[in-house]
Amino acid sequence: MLPLIKDLLTTDPSGTKDGLEALVRGWVRTKRDMKNLVFIEVNDGSSFANIQCTFDIDSHQETAPVLAQITTGCSVEIKGRLIPSPAAGQRLELAAGEVRLIGDAPEYPMQKKRHSLEYLRENAHLRARTNTFGAVARVRNRLAFAIHQFFQERGFQYVNTPIITASDAEGAGAMFQVTTLESSRGDAEARGGIDYSKDFFGKRTSLTVSGQLEAETYATALSRCYTFGPTFRAENSNTSRHLAEFWMVEPEFAFAHLEDDMALAEDFLKHLFQTALKDCAEDLAFFNERVEKGIIDSLHKVANAKFAHLTYTEAIAELEKAVSKGRAFDFKPFWGCDLQSEHERYLTENLTGGPVIVTDYPKEIKAFYMKQNDDGKTVRAMDVLVPRLGEIIGGSEREDNLEKLEKRMTELGLKPEDYYWYLDLRRYGSVPHVGFGLGFERLVQYVTGMQNIRDVIPYPRAVGLCEF
Amino acid sequence: MLPLIKDLLTTDPSGTKDGLEALVRGWVRTKRDMKNLVFIEVNDGSSFANIQCTFDIDSHQETAPVLAQITTGCSVEIKGRLIPSPAAGQRLELAAGEVRLIGDAPEYPMQKKRHSLEYLRENAHLRARTNTFGAVARVRNRLAFAIHQFFQERGFQYVNTPIITASDAEGAGAMFQVTTLESSRGDAEARGGIDYSKDFFGKRTSLTVSGQLEAETYATALSRCYTFGPTFRAENSNTSRHLAEFWMVEPEFAFAHLEDDMALAEDFLKHLFQTALKDCAEDLAFFNERVEKGIIDSLHKVANAKFAHLTYTEAIAELEKAVSKGRAFDFKPFWGCDLQSEHERYLTENLTGGPVIVTDYPKEIKAFYMKQNDDGKTVRAMDVLVPRLGEIIGGSEREDNLEKLEKRMTELGLKPEDYYWYLDLRRYGSVPHVGFGLGFERLVQYVTGMQNIRDVIPYPRAVGLCEF
Numbered sequence: 001m002l003p004l005i006k007d008l009l010t011t012d013p014s015g016t017k018d019g020l021e022a023l024v025r026g027w028v029r030t031k032r033d034m035k036n037l038v039f040i041e042v043n044d045g046s047s048f049a050n051i052q053c054t055f056d057i058d059s060h061q062e063t064a065p066v067l068a069q070i071t072t073g074c075s076v077e078i079k080g081r082l083i084p085s086p087a088a089g090q091r092l093e094l095a096a097g098e099v100r101l102i103g104d105a106p107e108y109p110m111q112k113k114r115h116s117l118e119y120l121r122e123n124a125h126l127r128a129r130t131n132t133f134g135a136v137a138r139v140r141n142r143l144a145f146a147i148h149q150f151f152q153e154r155g156f157q158y159v160n161t162p163i164i165t166a167s168d169a170e171g172a173g174a175m176f177q178v179t180t181l182e183s184s185r186g187d188a189e190a191r192g193g194i195d196y197s198k199d200f201f202g203k204r205t206s207l208t209v210s211g212q213l214e215a216e217t218y219a220t221a222l223s224r225c226y227t228f229g230p231t232f233r234a235e236n237s238n239t240s241r242h243l244a245e246f247w248m249v250e251p252e253f254a255f256a257h258l259e260d261d262m263a264l265a266e267d268f269l270k271h272l273f274q275t276a277l278k279d280c281a282e283d284l285a286f287f288n289e290r291v292e293k294g295i296i297d298s299l300h301k302v303a304n305a306k307f308a309h310l311t312y313t314e315a316i317a318e319l320e321k322a323v324s325k326g327r328a329f330d331f332k333p334f335w336g337c338d339l340q341s342e343h344e345r346y347l348t349e350n351l352t353g354g355p356v357i358v359t360d361y362p363k364e365i366k367a368f369y370m371k372q373n374d375d376g377k378t379v380r381a382m383d384v385l386v387p388r389l390g391e392i393i394g395g396s397e398r399e400d401n402l403e404k405l406e407k408r409m410t411e412l413g414l415k416p417e418d419y420y421w422y423l424d425l426r427r428y429g430s431v432p433h434v435g436f437g438l439g440f441e442r443l444v445q446y447v448t449g450m451q452n453i454r455d456v457i458p459y460p461r462a463v464g465l466c467e468f
Numbered sequence: 469m470l471p472l473i474k475d476l477l478t479t480d481p482s483g484t485k486d487g488l489e490a491l492v493r494g495w496v497r498t499k500r501d502m503k504n505l506v507f508i509e510v511n512d513g514s515s516f517a518n519i520q521c522t523f524d525i526d527s528h529q530e531t532a533p534v535l536a537q538i539t540t541g542c543s544v545e546i547k548g549r550l551i552p553s554p555a556a557g558q559r560l561e562l563a564a565g566e567v568r569l570i571g572d573a574p575e576y577p578m579q580k581k582r583h584s585l586e587y588l589r590e591n592a593h594l595r596a597r598t599n600t601f602g603a604v605a606r607v608r609n610r611l612a613f614a615i616h617q618f619f620q621e622r623g624f625q626y627v628n629t630p631i632i633t634a635s636d637a638e639g640a641g642a643m644f645q646v647t648t649l650e651s652s653r654g655d656a657e658a659r660g661g662i663d664y665s666k667d668f669f670g671k672r673t674s675l676t677v678s679g680q681l682e683a684e685t686y687a688t689a690l691s692r693c694y695t696f697g698p699t700f701r702a703e704n705s706n707t708s709r710h711l712a713e714f715w716m717v718e719p720e721f722a723f724a725h726l727e728d729d730m731a732l733a734e735d736f737l738k739h740l741f742q743t744a745l746k747d748c749a750e751d752l753a754f755f756n757e758r759v760e761k762g763i764i765d766s767l768h769k770v771a772n773a774k775f776a777h778l779t780y781t782e783a784i785a786e787l788e789k790a791v792s793k794g795r796a797f798d799f800k801p802f803w804g805c806d807l808q809s810e811h812e813r814y815l816t817e818n819l820t821g822g823p824v825i826v827t828d829y830p831k832e833i834k835a836f837y838m839k840q841n842d843d844g845k846t847v848r849a850m851d852v853l854v855p856r857l858g859e860i861i862g863g864s865e866r867e868d869n870l871e872k873l874e875k876r877m878t879e880l881g882l883k884p885e886d887y888y889w890y891l892d893l894r895r896y897g898s899v900p901h902v903g904f905g906l907g908f909e910r911l912v913q914y915v916t917g918m919q920n921i922r923d924v925i926p927y928p929r930a931v932g933l934c935e936f
Contacts (some may be wrong), residue, residue, distance in 0.1 A: 001731075002723075004691060005622050025723040026691070027897045045690030046623055075897035077723070102723075103868070103898030110896075125682075125889035126896065128689035137690060141625040148616050155472045155514055157609040162927040163631070164644075164675075164713055166934045176632070176646045176668065180702045200644065200702055200712070201934035207632075207646065214593075214927060214936060221596035222513030222605060223472060223494070229698065230631045234648045234668055244668070245632050255470075255493040255545070256568075264469075400571070420582045421593035421936055428578075428594065429495045429543035430571030431788065459630040459682060466634045466669035468682060468889055 004046035009092055011082060012165060017307055018080035018367075024051055024094055025102075028074045030112055038067050038260045040096070042076060045134050047451060048282040052085065053078045053096040055067040057364040064384040066099050074103030078241040109415045117455060124459055125468055132291070134282035136456055139276060140444050146275040147249055147440075150268055156224040156251055161211030165231065166203050167418065173204035176244075184447075198213070205217045207232035212250050212435060213369070213422050216398060219433055238463050240452040243318075243441060245461040252435035258380045260372075261434035263358050265384050265393050273303040276447050284447075290448025297439075299447065300323030302386055310347070312339075312361045312378065318351055319343055339383070344390030356385045368412050369422075371397040372404055382436070389446055395436025402426035474515035479550060487549035492562055493570075494517055495597060496542045498580055499535075506535050508564075509546060513602050516750040520555065521546045521564040531567050540580055541573030541597075571888035579877045585923060593926055602757070604924055607744060609914050614743040615696060615717055615908075618736055623887040624692040624719055628678030631698065634671050635886065642702040643674035644712075669829035675700035680718050680903060681837070681890050684866060687720035687901055688893045694719040694909070705933050708920040715908035722901040725846045726839075726865045729824050733852050733861050735774045736906075737823075741771040744915050745866055752915075760917025765917065770854055773822040778815070780807075780829045786819055788813055800811065807851070812858030822872035824853045837890075839865040840872055850904070857914055863904025870934055872922050 003011075005026060013020045026044030033039075036057045041050035057064055070076060077100040085093035095235045110126050120127040127133040147173075148158065164178050179202040196204040211227040218225040231248045253264060276284065277299055310318070319333035331340045339347075339358070347356045360378040363370070370379035380397035399405040405426055406416045416423060444456040454460035459468045471479075481488045494512030494801040501507075504525045509518035523531050538544060540685040545568040553561035578594050588595040595601040598695045615929060616626065632646050648668040687692040699716045721732060744752065745767055756764045770774040778786070787801035799808045807815075807826065815824045828841060829849040838847035848865035873894055884891060912924040920929035927936045 001622055001728075006623075025899075027689075045625075046692075048638075073896045075899045102900075103896070104895075104897045105896040108896050109676060125685040125892060126689070128686050134689065137627070137686065141627070144626045145620050147614055148613055152613050154469055155474075157513075157605060158612045159605070159609070159926060160698075160715055162713065162929060162934075162936070164700075164929050164934060167936075174648070176648060178644045178646060180642070180644060193834070200931060201929070202932045203934060205934050217936075218596050218605065218926065221495075221594070221602065230628070232632075245630065247628055255543075260469075357534040420867075424593060428541045428571070428573040428576050431493075431543045432570075458627060458686065461630060461632050461669070463668060466630075466632060466671060466673050468630070468685075 005042065005044045005049075005051045006047035008051060008082060009047060010051055010093075012094070013082045013092065019083035019095060022080060022094060024053060024076075024078045024080070026051075026076070028070055028072055028076055028105075028428070030072060031070055033356070038063075040067075040070065040076070040099075042078065043129075043134070043442070045128065045137070048131065048135055048138070048286055049090070051075065052087065052090060052093040053080060053099075054093055055096045055099070060097055063096070063099050066101055068304075069101055069104065070099075071105060071108065073108030073110060075102040075105075077102060078099065113275065115454065121454060121460075125331050128458070134244045135286050136444065136448055136450060137458075139280045139283050139448055140456065142276060142279050143272055143443060143447065144228070144440070148274050150271045150281075151224075151226045151251060156226045156253070157218070157222050159211075159215055159218045159225045159227055160229060161208070161214040161227050162190075163208050164201070165208045166205050166283045167238055167312075173209050175209060176234045178205045178207060190424065209233060210248065210250065210437065212252070213419075214435065215250055216250040216425055217421070218431065219254045220429070220431060223254045224251070236463050238254070240454070243453055243457065243460055243462055246453075246457065247344065247440035249438040249440055250435060252433060254431045254433040256397075256434045257432055258359060258382060258434060261395050261397065261436060262307070262309065262359070262382055262384075264323050265357070265382070265395060266355075269384065269386075269392070272443065273299045273447065277303065288451045295449040298388060302355050307355045307357050307384070308352040309357050309359065311359050315339070315343075315347055315356075315358050319346065322346060322350070336362050337365065339391075341390045344383075344385045345387070348385050348387040348390070354387065358383050358385060363408075368408050368414060369396075369398050369405065371399045372408065374389050384436075384467070386446065389442070392442060392446060393436050395434065397432065399436045400426055400430045400432050402430065419429065470805070472514035473510065473512045473517075473519045476519060476550060476562075477517055478513060479560070481550045481552065481560065486562060487551035488546060490550045490562060492521060492544075492546045494519075496538055496540055496544055497541060499538055506531075508535075508538065508546070508567075510546065511597075511602070513596065513605070516599065516603055516606070516754055517558070519563040520553065520558060521548060521567075522561055523564045523567070525794070528565055531564070534567050534569055537569055537572065538567075539573060539576065541576030542577060542661070543570040543573075544568065545570055548936070552677050585820035589922060589928075595904065596926070599754065601923070603748075603754050604912065604916055604918060606751050607748050607916055608924065610744060610747050611740055611911060611915065612908070614740050618739045619692075619694045619719060622692065624721070625686070625690050626760070627683055627690075627693045627697050628685045628693055629681075629682040632669070632673050632674045633675055634669065634673050635681070643677060644700050644702045646673045646675060677701060677717065678716070678905065680720070680905065681887075683718055683720040683903065684893055684901065685889070687722045687903070688899060693721045694720070704931050708922070711909060711921055711925065711928055711930055713739050714921075714925065717906045717908055718903060720901060722899045724865075724902045725842060725900055726827060726850060726902060729863050729904060730775070730777065730827070730852075731852055731864065732902075733825070733850070733863060733904055734823075737854075737860070738771045738850065740911065741767045741915065744767070745771065755916045755918075763915075763917040765854060769822050775823045775825050775852070776820040777825050777827065781841060783807070783811075783815055783824075783826050787814065789841075790818070793835045804830050804832065807859075809858045810853075812853045812854070816853050816855040816858070816903065826851050826853060831876075834864070836876050836882060837864075837866050837873065839867045840876065852904075854914065857910070860910060860914060861904050861906050863902065865900065865902045868894055868898045868900050870898065
């Protein structure tokens, strides 16, 4: 397989007399003419940096007619020699000898000028060819692989939990229905309702909102597992922070308690940020300069911080103290309320000056499966909060006591018999176990500084939006 | 993070006087009593092998009452010393000192006796605790990570193509509809049809059958990319070979021709088989002995073979020759027919005795986007066929000529304007590019020898089947 531009740019031609022979293939970003010299910047998406290909027309007159046809967006193949570059800002350039125009690009919609993010969203099929979205794609790729590496190195096994489901997991949100019922549907409804026994699966089915419950069945067999797959919310939220389809990472970890969950989450985030800082340095430098000033520094800070721990009760006390000292919140904090983004940011940015893990939330604002504390009021939940964003990870120790879990389900109006298989994990060899969820797009946003979540997934889906 | 049983079993206590202190946590597979000795086999899913924990009741009388309560399926925590084992078939065992029963397992449905695969399918939430399904889970995990490693090492970037889509990709199969329309649907139908403008996305949407077209938009920006995500078919096929929801791997590779695609597919399969043979040796030994005799040998053969190349036309000629020599096929081969499984197996098992890549299929039996040969009859498709299975990979060079692609789409009744974004890749800097698809469950079946595809995915979805 031929070297990519990122490989060419890291070679060392210093020992050679006339440079290293190289073949460059990619898309033209810019072309500049300067008397008898022509400079073409080529990018192949493997790195942020282009490779500059310099043509000396005097010694390669046969290239002139081809060069005349080349414009931004064209695909080209250029042969030459890699040599140290006299130009500033680049170590190497290609002293070009031959050029072939592969595909032209008349009226190319992605010209050199900076386009608005809205314009690029409308051209999502071409936006990965720009600086910004090439960088987002590379960071997203590196983070995805780093997630697998992190878990694989620690004995967590990748599990594919189902996408189409007949259960609603945790009542976590509105669900999309999956169906093959078509024309027969009208008839059925005329008779008073849709007859789901005629549907593909013989019952009403939906797109998953979380793979957690099924992941627990594997964690209590393999000890450690994780999912990394798409999840869905049919919520009518047309904002820059919500997607209808997004990717989620959900580790589950047996023979473990909330303390282990917190340690895992902290190690995990640090590993991801360190990997991005190390392996995506060039892309992050771009985000730092053009998208969100100071983002590199803020990632370093989290990667090197000791995460603070606060119980929810302590957090509320701190927030109330802040209010009494004159801090204004849109939503006044009180014990029992869900923490708002403004509260989370106060805790990280003002109170501790770094990441905070808040634990032991009121059971009323958390899911049925979280392990109950002895106080009868709180559960062993944890949210990991980071500066600039607030919650980035949510997790808990899972209730491993059959009677307590059944009782809680009944209180909440869930039918234990619908969850017999989930309860079986507590009937047969129950173990303390924990897990958490990380929204992958939120992570990519956090690392890149991109403001709109629709800009960190190739083809965003949201209410009223399903293009390409 | 504490060592797993697989870690304990590979430690070396030889330099120590009384063995290495160790803590074992897992689920009890069996318990045997022998006079004053009690043997407990514990498994934590990290390896096929259990660890044998040996209790000498005379020196640890306090363990007797706990041991009396322990049955198959219980979760336990056992402290002791790892020592060389006097028993056959295991290098080490745990000289156990303390034992704690974590969760009991009365009437555990997964007893030591061998259960039928049907029974285990009905208990899919517990089946990963058995030898067979623990091994399937570990092989599946290792193959998934090996796929990422293979592509990452070669500069392919992971891309998440959309799951919910408004296009139908390639007309590859029946699709599931995704909707939030509910009670209003009846009214709309009474008015002569469903009003999709009122649906969540404002149009009719479905679950993807392939991420290829969107992956091409990234390959023509990043040069090399791959998807690995769920795909769906709403086909009414209640067989051991079909799933309604399955995971697919789809690399796309720019500046490449069919020859590059073939080389990539061959390297890819060899890499996967070699990795499984090396890293899942114990699990494969089990499959080789209990599930499909000779499977290890057959994987070695493919991993070391030079893949044969045949054009479709040559393959048909060979099949016709075989017929003329008396070979009976259920479906008589002729130029223009789709190759049947029996044909594919003849080519691999009888003609070449190994893997075969068949290329240049008739355009009528392949998808619209495949690159047309100059003969006007065939396209630059390739199918990789392997012994025991037939097709394991299908791919092609993609048509990179705008006019040819538009003409072919029109011939097939597709509207070019619906695919403007896909055609834009040929309008702006078009490049030769290739790709292929690998059904992940087919791969796991091939490596494990499991006969029913429902046994190689944690929670299978098929017509009438959507449990857990």
